[in-house]
Amino acid sequence: MTAPADTVPPAGTGAGLRARLLRALSHPSMQARAARFPFLRRKVRREGEALFDLVQGFVSSQVLLAVVELRLCHRLMEAPAHPADLVATTGIPCDRLTQLFQAAAAVGLLRRRRDGLFDVTPRGAALTGVPGLEAMIAHHGAFYRDMGDPLALLRGDGPTELAELWPYVFGPGRDEDPVRARRYSRLMEDSQALVAQDTLSAVSLSGVRRLLDVGGGTGVFAEAAATVTPGLRATVFDLAPVVDAARERLDAGAHAGHIETVAGSFRSDALPDGHDAVSLVRVLYDHRDDTVAELLARVRDALPPGGRVIVSEPMSGGAVPDRATDVYFAFYTMAMGTGTVRSQARIAAMLRAAGFEKVRRHRSGRPYVTSVVEARRR
Ligand SMILES: CC(C)=CCC/C(C)=C/CC/C(C)=C/C=C/C(C)=C/C=C/C=C(C)/C=C/C=C(C)/C=C/C=C(C)/C=C/CC(C)(C)O
Numbered sequence: 179m180t181a182p183a184d185t186v187p188p189a190g191t192g193a194g195l196r197a198r199l200l201r202a203l204s205h206p207s208m209q210a211r212a213a214r215f216p217f218l219r220r221k222v223r224r225e226g227e228a229l230f231d232l233v234q235g236f237v238s239s240q241v242l243l244a245v246v247e248l249r250l251c252h253r254l255m256e257a258p259a260h261p262a263d264l265v266a267t268t269g270i271p272c273d274r275l276t277q278l279f280q281a282a283a284a285v286g287l288l289r290r291r292r293d294g295l296f297d298v299t300p301r302g303a304a305l306t307g308v309p310g311l312e313a314m315i316a317h318h319g320a321f322y323r324d325m326g327d328p329l330a331l332l333r334g335d336g337p338t339e340l341a342e343l344w345p346y347v348f349g350p351g352r353d354e355d356p357v358r359a360r361r362y363s364r365l366m367e368d369s370q371a372l373v374a375q376d377t378l379s380a381v382s383l384s385g386v387r388r389l390l391d392v393g394g395g396t397g398v399f400a401e402a403a404a405t406v407t408p409g410l411r412a413t414v415f416d417l418a419p420v421v422d423a424a425r426e427r428l429d430a431g432a433h434a435g436h437i438e439t440v441a442g443s444f445r446s447d448a449l450p451d452g453h454d455a456v457s458l459v460r461v462l463y464d465h466r467d468d469t470v471a472e473l474l475a476r477v478r479d480a481l482p483p484g485g486r487v488i489v490s491e492p493m494s495g496g497a498v499p500d501r502a503t504d505v506y507f508a509f510y511t512m513a514m515g516t517g518t519v520r521s522q523a524r525i526a527a528m529l530r531a532a533g534f535e536k537v538r539r540h541r542s543g544r545p546y547v548t549s550v551v552e553a554r555r556r
C-alpha cells in the first residue's frame with residue numbers, strides 16, 4: 179500500500195530521506211544487517227529492548243500488583259526471607275512464589291542475595307512510602323479492564339468501569355451516594371500528598387490571604403496550603419457529599435478553624451467570593467472543554483481584578499509527548515468518560531479566553547505527579 183501523496187515528501191529532501199530510511203529499517207533483513215555494524219549494533223539492541231518493554235508493560239504492572247497485594251515489600255522490610263517462608267501465609271506454591279520474587283527482583287523492587295534470601299531495594303522501600311501509591315495500584319483493575327479493548331475505548335463504545343468508580347464527573351445526581359463518595363474521596367486524598375507538595379513548591383502563596391480550592395475534595399490541599407502559608411484562610415468548595423467528608427476530616431485536624439467548606443456544584447452555582455486566589459487541583463482534566471470554559475468563567479467572576487488562579491494537574495507534554503501523561507493519564511481520563519489531559523499551552527489558552535492574563539507555566543520536576551499553570555484576572 180502506498181501512502182497518500184501529501185504525506186510523502188518530495189524525493190531529495192531531508193524528510194524524504196528519513197521516510198526511505200524508516201521504510202528500510204522496517205524490513206527484517208535490514209534490521210539484521212544493521213546489527214552487523216558495530217556502531218549501529220548498540221542502537222539496534224536498544225530499540226529492541228525498548229520495543230520489548232512496550233510489549234511486556236502490562237505483565238510488569240501485574241507483577242507489581244501481586245507484590246502490592248501480598249504486601250511483599252512490607253514483609254521483606256521486616257526481615258529478608260526465602261520464598262518458602264511465605265508459602266503458608268500466601269497460599270502460593272513455592273515454585274510460583276519463587277517466580278514472583280525473581281520477577282520483582284528483575285523490575286528492581288527486590289534484591290536476590292547471595293544466600294538465596296530476598297530483601298527490598300530502595301525502590302521497593304519507596305513503593306511502600308509513597309502516599310496513596312499502593313491504593314492506586316490496587317484500583318487499576320477497573321482501568322485495565324477498560325483498556326482491555328483500547329479501540330472500543332477510543333471509539334467511546336459502551337460504559338466503562340472507571341466512570342462508575344468516579345461518578346461525580348457526570349454531575350450532581352450521580353454523586354449522592356455517601357459510601358461511594360467516601361470511597362473515591364479516599365483514593366484522591368491518599369494521592370493528593372505528592373500533588374500538594376509539588377504544587378506548593380512551584381507556586382508561593384505568600385501574600386494570599388484567602389484561598390478558594392474549587393473541587394477541593396476532602397481538603398487535603400487546603401490543609402497543605404495553610405500549613406506552608408501562615409495566616410492563610412481557605413475555603414473548600416465541592417459537591418455536598420464530598421464536603422460532608424471534608425468537614426469530618428478537617429474538624430479532626432490542626433487547621434479546622436482556618437478552613438471553611440461550602441457545598442455546591444460549579445456547573446450550576448456561583449462560586450463563593452471574597453477570595454484573592456482560586457486553586458483548581460486535578461479538576462479540569464476530569465471535564466470536557468465546554469464544562470472547563472464555563473468553570474473558568476465562574477472562577478473569573480469570583481475573583482477581584484488581579485486575583486490569581488492556580489491550575490495544577492498532570493498535563494500533556496503537548497509538542498513533546500510525555501510518557502506518563504500522554505499515555506497513562508490521557509487514557510485514564512478517557513476511561514473516566516468526559517476527561518482529557520491538556521498541555522500547559524492549551525490550559526494557558528483557555529485561561530486567556532476566560533479573561534485571565536499574565537499566564538505563567540511552571541516547569542514541572544515530576545510531570546507524572548503534576549504540572550502547574552497560574553494566571554491573574556484581567
Ligand atoms: C539504601 C541504598 C543502598 C541506597 C539509597 C539510594 C537512594 C537515596 C535512593 C532513593 C530512594 C527514594 C527515597 C526514592 C523515592 C521515590 C519516590 C518519592 C517516588 C515517587 C513516585 C511516585 C509515583 C510513582 C506516583 C504515581 C502516581 C500515580 C500513579 C497517580 C495516579 C493518580 C490518579 C490515577 C488519579 C486519579 C484521580 C482523578 C479522578 C483522575 O483525578
Ligand SMILES: C[S@@+](CC[C@H](N)C(=O)[O-])C[C@H]1O[C@@H](n2cnc3c(N)ncnc32)[C@H](O)[C@@H]1O
Nearest residue numbers: 346366370393394395416417443444445459460
Ligand atoms: C479528581 S478530584 C480532585 C480533588 C482534589 N482537588 C485533589 O486533587 O485531590 C475532583 C473533585 O472535583 C469535584 N467535583 C466534580 N464535579 C464537581 C462539581 N460539579 N462541583 C463541585 N465539585 C465538583 C469532585 O467531587 C472531586 O472532589
